[in-house]
Structures are given as structure tokens and as C-alpha cells.
Amino acid sequence: MLPVHFLTIVLNGDPFIRYHLEVFRQLPFPWHWHVVEGVAEQVRDSSWCAQRGGRVPQDLHRDGRSSDGTSAYLDRIAAEEPGRVSVYRKPPGVFWQGKVEMVTAPLAAMTEDCLLWQVDADELWTAEQITRARRMFLDSPSRTAALYFCHFFVGPSLVLDRLDQYGNYRAYEWLRTWRYRPGDFWHSHVPPRLMRPQPDGADLELGAANPFLHEETAAGGLVFQHFAYATREQVAFKEVYYGYDGAVRRWDALQAAGRAVGNGALPLRDFFPWVTDAATVTRAEHAMVEPLARPDAEGSWGFVPPARGASTMGAIHRSLRAEIVEMRRNPGEPIVEKHIAEAFGVSRTPVREAVLRLADEGLIEIFPQVGTFVARIPVNALPEAIVIRTSLEGTAVRYAAQRATGSQIAGLRANLLLQQETVEDGDLNAFHEADERFHALIAEIAGYPGLWSMAQQVKVQVDRYRRLTLPEPGRLTNVLAEHAAIVDAIADADPALAADRMAVHLDGLLTSIPQAQGANLFFFTGP
Known part of the structure; x- marks a missing residue:
């Protein structure tokens, strides 16, 4: 059991x-x-x-x-x-x-x-x-x-x-x-x-x-x-028990700054001196996190009903988005809000809000009096997105090759081993997750994790198209070999070679577009 x-x-x-x-x-x-x-x-x-x-x-x-x-x-x-x-x-x-x-x-x-x-x-x-x-x-x-x-x-x-x-x-x-x-x-x-x-x-x-x-x-x-530092009482306890001098006063200053930060981010070490790294603070709604606990106007805390902990607009949006990007919902497939609401145990209002947000992102198409459907992949938008991503990641890998420490290179090689295991298992979803983490690691080693965040914003349609290429014979093995070549260049501290190998790796996405479109004609829009 x-x-x-x-x-x-x-x-x-x-x-x-x-x-x-x-x-x-x-x-x-x-x-x-x-x-x-x-x-x-x-x-x-x-x-x-x-x-x-x-x-x-x-x-x-x-x-x-x-x-x-x-x-x-x-x-x-x-x-x-x-x-x-x-x-x-x-x-x-x-x-x-x-x-x-x-x-x-x-x-x-x-x-x-x-x-x-x-x-x-x-x-x-x-x-x-x-x-x-x-x-x-x-x-x-x-x-x-x-x-x-x-x-x-x-x-x-x-x-x-x-x-x-x-x-x-x-x-x-x-x-x-x-x-x-x-x-x-x-x-x-x-x-x-x-x-x-x-x-x-x-x-x-x-x-x-x-x-x-x-x-x-x-x-x-x-x-x-x-919820480690969510209440003033928690922070007061930590100030005394852990010896975090001035923690309450500094936490109060962080809350005041957080109310004014908008969609930006705050360096945590500016408020918590016991933090010395590059951690940053943002508002939960900007991070698309729906808190399971919230205080009311009087400061009394309440909880999202546990049975419906995942049944918020943010969670529905994340779930639908993942299903679309991972091609678990195919382009052209109907989106039935009633069925989604029933699955999450909520009214149709948060479902509708999530659908509208996905429409703004180009992942859902709404046709009045006809229906709502998963958007097809706009083939004309793919080349530009790939070029932008190549530029961003070329910059990241250059800096990574200049700055990578031995332990960071070991981390990249550990990620390669994880990719190898997913290839051997034939697990496409796990491979994609490990692949994403590989590219994020490079940006973090470069010291500019925001480069990967920017790449993620422009590559959402590319991710959908790329999912169609992963089952191709030999595709996963080729990608893994390209990743290994990039890591070797980073380990050799050769920024130019690392950037060249990253460009070769991402250019492969450009050359594969006609083949993927021909094999999945109804999944794409455009010539």
C-alpha cells in the first residue's frame, strides 16, 4: 500500500x-x-x-x-x-x-x-x-x-x-x-x-x-x-532564535518596498544581510503563484480549501498552457470551458480568465459564435523567434565560457547524464525538461539568468513546433551530442567556439521547419 x-x-x-x-x-x-x-x-x-x-x-x-x-x-x-x-x-x-x-x-x-x-x-x-x-x-x-x-x-x-x-x-x-x-x-x-x-x-x-x-x-x-518569512511573528522568532539581528525592521522595509515594486524585482540581500547571493524578490502574482494561504484585512490568515488548492485562475492557466506547449492538446483542438471547470471543480469564471490570457499569448483562438480552439502554430513567426533566441543564448554561452567554475561545469555534465537517461528511456517529456534546464543553467552560469527568461518569452511557439521534431529517428541523440559539444567548449573556456556550437545547435530548428510542417500540415498556419 x-x-x-x-x-x-x-x-x-x-x-x-x-x-x-x-x-x-x-x-x-x-x-x-x-x-x-x-x-x-x-x-x-x-x-x-x-x-x-x-x-x-x-x-x-x-x-x-x-x-x-x-x-x-x-x-x-x-x-x-x-x-x-x-x-x-x-x-x-x-x-x-x-x-x-x-x-x-x-x-x-x-x-x-x-x-x-x-x-x-x-x-x-x-x-x-x-x-x-x-x-x-x-x-x-x-x-x-x-x-x-x-x-x-x-x-x-x-x-x-x-x-x-x-x-x-x-x-x-x-x-x-x-x-x-x-x-x-x-x-x-x-x-x-x-x-x-x-x-x-x-x-x-x-x-x-x-x-x-x-x-x-x-x-x-x-x-x-x-511561507518561511510570511508573517511578522515568524520573523520576530527568527530574529531571536537564529540571531538575525534587526530582522523585523528589515522585513518591514521589504514589505513596504514590495508593495511598490510592481512587476519588477528586489535584491533580497538589500534587506536580509544574512543573504549574500543574487536572490531576488517579486510579487506572487507577477511570478504567477497563487498562494494557498492569505491574510485578510485584519491580518487573520485563511487557507484556500485544500480540495480546490489547484483550482485558481493561475493554476488553470499553467495547466492549460503546459498541455498546449507540450502538444498534449493539438492545434485546432476545441477548448470546452465547461469541461475544464468541471475538472477543476470551479465556476467557469476563472477558466474564462485563463483562456483569455492564453489567447493574448497566441496559444488559443476565440471565434465568436463558433468556438474556442487551440491555436495552430504560426510558421511565419518561427524563424524570427529562433533568430532572437540564438542571439540571446549566444551571448549567454559566451559569458558562461568565460566564467564557469569547475563545480558549474560538473553541474552541466550531470545534466547531460540526466538527458542521456531520458534518451535511453525514450521519455520525451523528461528529455524536454532536462533540455530546458540545460539552457537555463548556461544563463545562470553566465551571470545573466534574465537572458533565459527573455528567450522563454519569445520561444513559446518554437517549443510547440520542437515537440513535433523530438520523435524523429536520431533526433534526441543528435541534440544530446550538440549539448555535449557546447559543454566541452565551455569547459575549454572558449567563448567563440561555445557561441558557434550554440548557433549550430539552434540553427537546426530552422532547417527542420519544412519537414515538420509537411508531416503535420494541419498543425500550422502560413505557407
Whole structure:
């Protein structure tokens, strides 16, 4: 059955701790929620807090437990769900000796093979996402863990928007799910390392053995919402416990700046001095993120009904857009708003809004009194889009060849290996995702990730056409060889050669247009 055991450690988890239970209750398989409450002494893997000046004053807790109503809430739900919710605490006034002791506490009660899923109080998932992730593990029995991206909130409506920066480093964030067996144990909590003893006496780290990578989980829509700095109370807690001096004052300044940022972005390090990288902040609506939690005018937080967590205009837009770009909805196919509304469990209003937005993007055509259809691919627009993309990516790869570090080149080669695996599996969707990530990595290594963002804006119709070329015999192998040649030029620190190889790679899209159009005549418009 592969039950799921959720694990949460918490102190003062209001309001977000109240979100999860209603989500879990909708899951169509066995589950158990283990909640470990209390103060973690700043020792062992939490000692860095004390080194920064963090402390645990008396007003941060009540006898070693929460002081914000979390304790009473946990008592209530444990009484409501005695077979599915377990709460673990130290005696009153006694602290946990670090967070490893906290996450270890429930393991003795986990006597079955299962998925162990760490869910921090402020990390929000939908029931649909959890169900989909479990299905991925069922379909791939050799997978040992899963890594995820998140939408990282630094205010009620402010999110971070860059990968491999604060809040979304693929090197160690966010490992959240493991295939657990009784006898597995925690080596550390930060980073979370779950170990399995081996017959030869060694210990296998499950998160590093054979995990689902970020790109794989993201392709399945498994991106959670992390309300890490969403409330002033959270920030006040972090200022004291983690030693983030002046955090509340700086957070207030960020909220004020965020209200005026419009569609722009703000450098996070201008507000949070403990952040030293290039992370940037934008408004959630600009990032097309529909928050699962929102405060009202009085500041009281409420949640999107879990059963309808994905049923917002933004989510419908993303879903339809992905189906069209990935050619899961063919050009000319009717769009029936009534059916979409029923599938998402919403009225037709958010569906209509999503359809209108897609029409503005040229992906849907609306014919009054006739119907709404997936737009055909405008063949005349493809050459210009490819030329623009070639220019942008040529610039990016030149800078990447000048600036790439050894670890960044290793990251590109790791992506090539992932591409190779998708080719061997014949998985076109997974190959496309890995391909997209490859080009994004080059822009990030160049130091200009915005170049890839600009390329994505102009290449949407190219992506649709390109999907038609991937099944061609030998196509994936040729693309992979072209990618490898680009990486070799970057590794050789040869900007001119790297740009030439990128141009050759993208020019192939130009020469393949007539063949793709001839084989799929009704998918295109124009000569």
C-alpha cells in the first residue's frame, strides 16, 4: 500500500500548522502525522544559531512548548484522530537536545515500510501533489528519496524568483521525502540525512542514493509553497532564535518596498544581510503563484480549501498552457470551458480568465459564435523567434565560457547524464525538461539568468513546433551530442567556439521547419 508518514517538528507554528490536517484527510491511502513539539536546545546541528547570537528567552515558549496556541491545537487534533495523529513532547520545562533528537523521536513508532515525508509547519502542499508524488514512488520502486523546488515566501505576497539562490539551492534544498524502512536513522537534520545500515557495516544515505531530482518532481507539478518569512511573528522568532539581528525592521522595509515594486524585482540581500547571493524578490502574482494561504484585512490568515488548492485562475492557466506547449492538446483542438471547470471543480469564471490570457499569448483562438480552439502554430513567426533566441543564448554561452567554475561545469555534465537517461528511456517529456534546464543553467552560469527568461518569452511557439521534431529517428541523440559539444567548449573556456556550437545547435530548428510542417500540415498556419 505504501502508506505515508508525515513528520513535523514545531514550536509556535500558528497559523500554518492548521493547514495540513484537512489536506491529509483527503488522501486516498493510509497516512499518519507525527508532530514533535517543543524547543530545540541550540546544540549539535543547531549550534550554529548560538554562534550567530541566537538564544531561547523565556517569552519564546511556555515551559518548553509553544506559546501561540499551537499546543492546544495539537491536543485537539490528536484527540480527533487518535489513530492518525501522534504528538511527541518532552516533559514540561525540558528542551530537546537539538533537532536530530526531535526528528528521531517518531521513528520507533514507524514499524512499516512507508514514505517518510518531512512537512515543516510553514510548508504547504495540496492533496493532489502528495498523491502524485506517492504514485511516482510506486511506479519507480528503486527511487529512494525526492528533492523539490518551492515557492519561497518572504512576505504575504512576496516570493523569491531565482533558482540556485537563497531558498532554492539544488545542491541541498529541498529534500523532503524518503522511502523509509524500519531501522533507518537520522544522521543530521540540517541538511536532512536519513541513513540505512548496510550488510557490510556501511551506511547508505537515502537522499543521495537514487532520488527523484528537482527537474523530475517539478515536471509533475510538485512545487510546494514555503511561507518561511510570511508573517511578522515568524520573523520576530527568527530574529531571536537564529540571531538575525534587526530582522523585523528589515522585513518591514521589504514589505513596504514590495508593495511598490510592481512587476519588477528586489535584491533580497538589500534587506536580509544574512543573504549574500543574487536572490531576488517579486510579487506572487507577477511570478504567477497563487498562494494557498492569505491574510485578510485584519491580518487573520485563511487557507484556500485544500480540495480546490489547484483550482485558481493561475493554476488553470499553467495547466492549460503546459498541455498546449507540450502538444498534449493539438492545434485546432476545441477548448470546452465547461469541461475544464468541471475538472477543476470551479465556476467557469476563472477558466474564462485563463483562456483569455492564453489567447493574448497566441496559444488559443476565440471565434465568436463558433468556438474556442487551440491555436495552430504560426510558421511565419518561427524563424524570427529562433533568430532572437540564438542571439540571446549566444551571448549567454559566451559569458558562461568565460566564467564557469569547475563545480558549474560538473553541474552541466550531470545534466547531460540526466538527458542521456531520458534518451535511453525514450521519455520525451523528461528529455524536454532536462533540455530546458540545460539552457537555463548556461544563463545562470553566465551571470545573466534574465537572458533565459527573455528567450522563454519569445520561444513559446518554437517549443510547440520542437515537440513535433523530438520523435524523429536520431533526433534526441543528435541534440544530446550538440549539448555535449557546447559543454566541452565551455569547459575549454572558449567563448567563440561555445557561441558557434550554440548557433549550430539552434540553427537546426530552422532547417527542420519544412519537414515538420509537411508531416503535420494541419498543425500550422502560413505557407
